[in-house]
Amino acid sequence: MNNAFFQFWSNPDNIFKASISQVQQFQEQVMTGFFSQKLNIPHMGLMREELDNITETVNAGQDYMAALTKFLQSFSMPYAEGLLEFVKKMKAGQVDWKSLDDKQLYQMAIDVFNQKYDAMLKSEQGQKAVKEVIDQYLEFKNKVNTVNERVLRRLAIPTKSEMEDIFKEIYTLKKTNKQQASQIKQLTKDVESLKEQISKGDTQ
Amino acid sequence: MKIPNLKDLNYQVAQTPSDIVYQEDKVSLYHYKPTVNNEQLHKTPVLIIYALINRYIMLDLEPDRSFIQNLLDQGLDVYLLDWGYPTSADRYLGLDDYINGYMNNAVDTICEHHHCDAVNLVGICMGGSLSVMYTAIHQEKVKNLATFATPVNADVDDAILFTWAKSLDVEKINAVFGNLPGDMANMLYLLAIPVGTVDRYVQFFNKTENIEFVNTFMRLEKWSYDSPDMTGEAFKDFIGGVIQKNLLIKNQLEMGDHVVNLKNITCPLFNVYGTYDHLVPPASAKALSEAVGSDDITTHEYKTGHIGMFVGKWSKNTVCPQVAQWIKER
Numbered sequence: 001m002n003n004a005f006f007q008f009w010s011n012p013d014n015i016f017k018a019s020i021s022q023v024q025q026f027q028e029q030v031m032t033g034f035f036s037q038k039l040n041i042p043h044m045g046l047m048r049e050e051l052d053n054i055t056e057t058v059n060a061g062q063d064y065m066a067a068l069t070k071f072l073q074s075f076s077m078p079y080a081e082g083l084l085e086f087v088k089k090m091k092a093g094q095v096d097w098k099s100l101d102d103k104q105l106y107q108m109a110i111d112v113f114n115q116k117y118d119a120m121l122k123s124e125q126g127q128k129a130v131k132e133v134i135d136q137y138l139e140f141k142n143k144v145n146t147v148n149e150r151v152l153r154r155l156a157i158p159t160k161s162e163m164e165d166i167f168k169e170i171y172t173l174k175k176t177n178k179q180q181a182s183q184i185k186q187l188t189k190d191v192e193s194l195k196e197q198i199s200k201g202d203t204q
Numbered sequence: 205m206k207i208p209n210l211k212d213l214n215y216q217v218a219q220t221p222s223d224i225v226y227q228e229d230k231v232s233l234y235h236y237k238p239t240v241n242n243e244q245l246h247k248t249p250v251l252i253i254y255a256l257i258n259r260y261i262m263l264d265l266e267p268d269r270s271f272i273q274n275l276l277d278q279g280l281d282v283y284l285l286d287w288g289y290p291t292s293a294d295r296y297l298g299l300d301d302y303i304n305g306y307m308n309n310a311v312d313t314i315c316e317h318h319h320c321d322a323v324n325l326v327g328i329c330m331g332g333s334l335s336v337m338y339t340a341i342h343q344e345k346v347k348n349l350a351t352f353a354t355p356v357n358a359d360v361d362d363a364i365l366f367t368w369a370k371s372l373d374v375e376k377i378n379a380v381f382g383n384l385p386g387d388m389a390n391m392l393y394l395l396a397i398p399v400g401t402v403d404r405y406v407q408f409f410n411k412t413e414n415i416e417f418v419n420t421f422m423r424l425e426k427w428s429y430d431s432p433d434m435t436g437e438a439f440k441d442f443i444g445g446v447i448q449k450n451l452l453i454k455n456q457l458e459m460g461d462h463v464v465n466l467k468n469i470t471c472p473l474f475n476v477y478g479t480y481d482h483l484v485p486p487a488s489a490k491a492l493s494e495a496v497g498s499d500d501i502t503t504h505e506y507k508t509g510h511i512g513m514f515v516g517k518w519s520k521n522t523v524c525p526q527v528a529q530w531i532k533e534r
Contacts, residue, residue, distance in 0.1 A: 106406075118364075121395070127368070130368055142380050175301070
């Protein structure tokens with residue numbers, strides 16, 4: 001039984017599914033059950049679309065955690081493999097352990113782990129794991145931004161996308177301003193040089 | 205383990221005396237006070253361009269480990285462009301703004317101040333790529349170009365960071381964050397060398413009784429985690445253009461009204477990279493020497509890592525004298 005228990009929980013997909021089921025249960029019991037039915041407040045005063053956004057955000061958060069768990073799982077493998085290799089070397093008597101001091105032993109371990117981690121991170125599986133964590137994190141942050149935008153809009157506070165429009169305007173204005181300043185500087189130089197030429201012509 | 209007395213700790217960085225001679229938006233141009241007299245001072249000034257990620261303080265870590273101080277002691281007149289800390293308001297600043305705007309204005313300011321037509325450009329890491337792009341566009345304003353650990357060719361084996369960068373969804377990162385968060389970039393750097401990162405702290409706890417070591421360690425920590433965000437547009441231009449599409453080495457990188465053609469670089473080139481550099485692999489930096497149009501090319505491969513070129517005795521005794529000598533001869 002213990003074996004089945006560990007097999008179930010060592011699979012990140014199962015952890016993910018269990019977490020999602022917990023969130024859904026919470027939503028049904030607390031949100032729908034308590035607020036909607038007992039207090040007669042539909043969805044805690046939230047619009048259906050907002051509620052969907054929040055649920056999507058929670059889901060994206062869970063996906064991110066699942067990807068992170070998967071990554072950490074694969075990230076721990078080189079450590080385990082390195083230890084095994086170290087032990088194998090010891091047992092096989094490949095190294096004269098008695099002649100090595102602590103520092104040399106430590107350096108040997110570092111070299112083994114370095115090799116294992118380098119191979120893992122450069123492998124297709126390692127690269128895929130890193131990419132998945134980043135992608136899921138971006139997806140989660142994107143959903144959080146959507147929820148935040150709606151909240152800020154309701155509170156009449158400028159949102160991120162509205163501020164970005166302003167930043168773009170400021171950038172364009174600044175750029176135009178700098179170009180004009182540079183043109184004025186060049187024109188002033190030209191005028192000075194022309195004046196000099198005229199004054200030279202006058203004296204001649 | 206002996207805990208050092210906190211009173212003995214001094215982890216101030218960037219202590220070499222300097223004046224700010226030019227400022228534009230968040231960008232500052234520092235002029236370092238020369239350490240030799242006027243007769244010994246090399247006439248053509250040197251402008252150092254650092255990366256947009258991390259800060260220049262690595263070049264001026266502490267008095268005995270300062271790349272800038274070493275160049276000053278070699279008789280060079282040194283300027284440095286500090287990019288500052290971009291905020292959300294700067295997200296639309298692209299490489300065109302950095303190179304044809306800030307960098308070009310800094311060069312003009314230095315030339316005006318020294319009554320000269322061109323400067324010696326020293327580019328570090330990504331700053332090297334920016335310097336290469338600048339020189340290709342404004343060759344007449346660059347007398348000599350020195351590049352240190354400069355990524356130019358992104359299609360190389362054994363480059364874990366390039367591989368990760370190629371898989372990034374640049375548009376999505378910009379849509380979500382606006383700018384590339386410095387902490388996110390930092391996490392990827394640390395992840396690329398997980399054992400090295402842990403080993404760093406093991407070494408630290410083994411040597412806490414050595415106050416000099418602790419101070420240097422703290423300074424390096426300060427540099428490692430002091431990562432400004434990279435503006436969204438610059439991130440898109442650099443990661444999208446230079447790394448993902450590899451446009452710089454293909455001479456197809458567009459910047460404002462210009463197309464960056466490395467063959468336009470005809471000034472002398474001093475190209476340096478480290479054998480054990482895990483951030484910019486030698487093959488990526490080496491490619492520059494074969495891509496430029498210059499006849500005077502000096503290429504050096506030092507048996508060191510990314511940071512070793514700028515910090516430590518190796519830098520003081522080998523790297524700085526060599527680059528200073530090379531500049532003076534030209």
